[in-house]
Amino acid sequence: MKSAVLLFPGINRDSDMLMALEKTTGKKPQVVWHTNTTLPDVDLVVVPGGFSYGDYLRCGAIAARSPIMADVMAKALKGLKVLAICNGFQIVTEAGLLPGALVRNAQMKFVCREVRLRVENNQTFFTNKMAQGSVVSCPVAHGEGNYIADNETLKRLEGEGRVVFRYVEGTNPNGAMNDIAGICNEARNVIGMMPHPENMVEALHGKQDCLPLFESLLAA
Amino acid sequence: MKAKVKVTLKNGVLDPQGKAIEGALGSLGFSGVNSVRQGKFFEVDLDETDKAKAQSILKQMCEKLIANTVIENYEIELA
Numbered sequence: 001m002k003s004a005v006l007l008f009p010g011i012n013r014d015s016d017m018l019m020a021l022e023k024t025t026g027k028k029p030q031v032v033w034h035t036n037t038t039l040p041d042v043d044l045v046v047v048p049g050g051f052s053y054g055d056y057l058r059c060g061a062i063a064a065r066s067p068i069m070a071d072v073m074a075k076a077l078k079g080l081k082v083l084a085i086c087n088g089f090q091i092v093t094e095a096g097l098l099p100g101a102l103v104r105n106a107q108m109k110f111v112c113r114e115v116r117l118r119v120e121n122n123q124t125f126f127t128n129k130m131a132q133g134s135v136v137s138c139p140v141a142h143g144e145g146n147y148i149a150d151n152e153t154l155k156r157l158e159g160e161g162r163v164v165f166r167y168v169e170g171t172n173p174n175g176a177m178n179d180i181a182g183i184c185n186e187a188r189n190v191i192g193m194m195p196h197p198e199n200m201v202e203a204l205h206g207k208q209d210c211l212p213l214f215e216s217l218l219a220a
Numbered sequence: 221m222k223a224k225v226k227v228t229l230k231n232g233v234l235d236p237q238g239k240a241i242e243g244a245l246g247s248l249g250f251s252g253v254n255s256v257r258q259g260k261f262f263e264v265d266l267d268e269t270d271k272a273k274a275q276s277i278l279k280q281m282c283e284k285l286i287a288n289t290v291i292e293n294y295e296i297e298l299a
Contacts, residue, residue: 104234108236
């Protein structure tokens, strides 16, 4: 399983993601700078978390229009797996790879804590090692993770099983519609989520709940 | 040619920042504030001198970057 991690100015979760990927896939991911126009030959591209361009204009808006994203978009449409975490989720929604938008947390506070996530679809490249409906602990750290979409989009996401992760009732940290924490595209090769599974895979993280998510990458 | 672009949240999109401003206005003693919605304002200076062409370029700019049309509306005003 060959992977690449995209790097934009202001991204700060790339190292954590590189460690999690190397630990689970046994291969060092390539790091791809945003000004590159072509992705290397990989099976998975990760758009990591952070604060690309200091969240200027809208979170992820500028990064979504950077040179490398044109190739990410083109290859994603052909089936390349894309995993977008936190600011990465904001970037891919801004790019139009996933529907909806992530707006200011309903309570206006930056949230940095552990939440409980329920796996709502275990038929994806990032959840196939999890039981349907199983619950994992996972940290969140964001100020704009409030997922919104129009009613029609929400209905489609729910009806087509494209809600991949949902905050367990009572742990929704940002007011996201339908407690949505992560979704996928129609072809299920693009997954975006606000929580940081890469920060729950080491003994030092306190828990390793999210290891099976990364192990799913090997089976996919 | 100079243009002014106003970007506002669509109706129904929650605006916690507007809500906070609304609350603070109340704290300052301004009564009768029904609601506050926060938006963004851009001044764009273009080489283009033809109004219709400028309008069309700005529309593309708004659709592609300045506004996120999933959640925002935009208005273009040419000087």
